[in-house]
Amino acid sequence: MNRTIILWRLASFAVAAGFIALWQLIANLKLVSPVFLPGPDRAWAALVHGFSSGDLCSKLIGTLEHMAYGWLAASIAGVAIGAMIGSSRLMRTYVAPSLEFLRPLPVSAIIPVAIAMLGLTQGMALFVIAFGAIWPIMLATIHGFAAVEPRLYEITRSLQMSRLAVIFKIALPSASPDIIAGMRLSLTVALILSVVCEILAGLDGLGHWVLLSARSFRSADLFAGVILLGVMGYATSLAMAVAENRLLKWQRVGH
Amino acid sequence: MTIDRAKPLLLPLTVLAAFEAWARAAHLQSDSLAPPSAIMAALIGALADYSIPIATRDTLFSAFAGLAVGSLIGLALGIAFGISDVLNRLMEVTVEAIRPIPSIALLPIALIALGFGYRMEIVIVAFACIWPMLILSGAAVRGIEPRLMEVSRALRLPPAQRVLKIIIPAALPRIFVAFRLSAGIALIVAVTVEIAINPIGLGAGIMLAQQALRPDLMLAYLVWIGLIGYGLNVLLILAQRRLFGRAALG
Numbered sequence: 001m002n003r004t005i006i007l008w009r010l011a012s013f014a015v016a017a018g019f020i021a022l023w024q025l026i027a028n029l030k031l032v033s034p035v036f037l038p039g040p041d042r043a044w045a046a047l048v049h050g051f052s053s054g055d056l057c058s059k060l061i062g063t064l065e066h067m068a069y070g071w072l073a074a075s076i077a078g079v080a081i082g083a084m085i086g087s088s089r090l091m092r093t094y095v096a097p098s099l100e101f102l103r104p105l106p107v108s109a110i111i112p113v114a115i116a117m118l119g120l121t122q123g124m125a126l127f128v129i130a131f132g133a134i135w136p137i138m139l140a141t142i143h144g145f146a147a148v149e150p151r152l153y154e155i156t157r158s159l160q161m162s163r164l165a166v167i168f169k170i171a172l173p174s175a176s177p178d179i180i181a182g183m184r185l186s187l188t189v190a191l192i193l194s195v196v197c198e199i200l201a202g203l204d205g206l207g208h209w210v211l212l213s214a215r216s217f218r219s220a221d222l223f224a225g226v227i228l229l230g231v232m233g234y235a236t237s238l239a240m241a242v243a244e245n246r247l248l249k250w251q252r253v254g255h
Numbered sequence: 256m257t258i259d260r261a262k263p264l265l266l267p268l269t270v271l272a273a274f275e276a277w278a279r280a281a282h283l284q285s286d287s288l289a290p291p292s293a294i295m296a297a298l299i300g301a302l303a304d305y306s307i308p309i310a311t312r313d314t315l316f317s318a319f320a321g322l323a324v325g326s327l328i329g330l331a332l333g334i335a336f337g338i339s340d341v342l343n344r345l346m347e348v349t350v351e352a353i354r355p356i357p358s359i360a361l362l363p364i365a366l367i368a369l370g371f372g373y374r375m376e377i378v379i380v381a382f383a384c385i386w387p388m389l390i391l392s393g394a395a396v397r398g399i400e401p402r403l404m405e406v407s408r409a410l411r412l413p414p415a416q417r418v419l420k421i422i423i424p425a426a427l428p429r430i431f432v433a434f435r436l437s438a439g440i441a442l443i444v445a446v447t448v449e450i451a452i453n454p455i456g457l458g459a460g461i462m463l464a465q466q467a468l469r470p471d472l473m474l475a476y477l478v479w480i481g482l483i484g485y486g487l488n489v490l491l492i493l494a495q496r497r498l499f500g501r502a503a504l505g
Contacts, residue, residue: 008344009347012344012345015346015349016348093263094262094265098263101267104439104487104488105481106442106443106484108447108451109461112464112465113287115465117287196359199359200450200451210360211362214367217367222364226360226363229356230353231355233357234352234355237355
């Protein structure tokens with residue numbers, strides 16, 4: 001059983017390698033102008049060169065920092081605000097509908113407003129990333145709080161638990177799958193907004209790197225940056241999946 | 256009943272009224288804020304001089320064209336992967352390698368290959384729309400009642416007929432849910448591309464208003480973009496209910 005899975009994986013890697021070979025062939029035959037499409041060999045060389053000179057490394061760390069700070073701020077604020085709204089019937093009637101109305105707003109539209117308020121600064125990027133990443137987390141928290149088994153709430157009433165105790169002992173643990181799913185969604189949002197903010201504000205990061213490479217037609221550097229962004233997206237979502245597995249283990253044990 | 260319906264409106268109306276009162280009392284002079292009445296006036300002005308309608312047309316055209324291209328590609332691949340387990344397993348690594356690339360990272364590539372304008376925006380929107388469509392329609396095809404597939408085999412339907420007559424109708428409710436998701440993504444990506452770099456549409460309009468230090472016009476654009484996003488969402492949810500009823504929930 002296990003061996004077949006490994007064999008399929010290997011076959012799948014072989015197919016991916018085939019696509020890369022095809023890409024190399026197209027680049028070698030110059031079917032597409034090399035100004036736009038460098039071969040994988042040139043992209044790889046640019047990647048290695050960028051890392052050995054330390055340039056790409058600092059850009060990578062820059063983007064990671066923007067993304068991580070914004071996402072962490074959004075996670076903390078999103079869970080706190082979501083818990084506040086979700087645990088109160090009054091807030092759920094009066095505040096939650098307004099939030100639902102704001103949800104489909106393309107969050108990048110807030111960027112000009114943030115620029116007008118904060119200028120082209122790190123603070124602006126942080127605000128935009130946190131603002132964009134907060135929605136999935138906050139709405140998931142509200143939803144998770146609303147979906148808690150009603151009998152658990154009855155128990156808290158008969159035990160006369162305080163509101164804080166209810167939130168920390170009952171509602172948060174039972175809403176944690178929703179919250180973590182929301183955090184995973186907003187990770188993608190945070191990465192996209194980091195790149196956009198770097199492009200617009202010229203902040204140190206991969207977004208700025210790919211734009212500069214494009215402006216000066218260094219397509220190999222450009223592809224290296226894009227590949228690195230893909231790796232980042234993959235690595236962060238993988239890390240999130242591992243964390244989710246760890247954190248929610250107790251839930252599966254009970255059933 | 257009417258009171259219950261009015262409750263959700265209470266908060267936004269109070270906030271707007273308080274903000275208006277504060278702005279008038281403090282004689283607000285700002286590059287980033289404007290009282291709601293000024294925003295309303297700017298919105299009506301921009302609607303009347305056709306600048307917002309033209310920008311809306313540009314944005315929606317790019318978003319929908321990208322959505323059409325991306326969801327067709329995603330749907331075709333999704334159905335193929337859903338039918339053939341071999342293909343699905345062979346392509347897994349390739350898909351997993353390309354999918355996590357943030358759509359906006361393709362912007363510089365599209366920029367040097369296609370230049371400014373509709374085409375680069377459509378390409379980026381299409382790229383973003385492929386993935387939800389591919390994954391969800393693949394799952395929808397795999398979730399089709401196996402007896403339906405047995406029927407199609409018993410009838411000896413040729414593959415094209417099987418896809419058109421059995422697979423697509425059976426998976427359609429869930430495919431529509433994927434389409435609704437992609438439509439939301441399409442609008443978001445289109446506006447983001449315009450804000451980042453492309454000088455057309457609503458995103459460019461809001462950036463221009465900001466650079467011209469017109470907070471009233473900038474916020475009017477923001478309100479309008481919000482209304483478009485909300486309207487599109489409501490429209491698609493209504494269409495889903497009308498067309499599929501409870502079938503789309505599964």
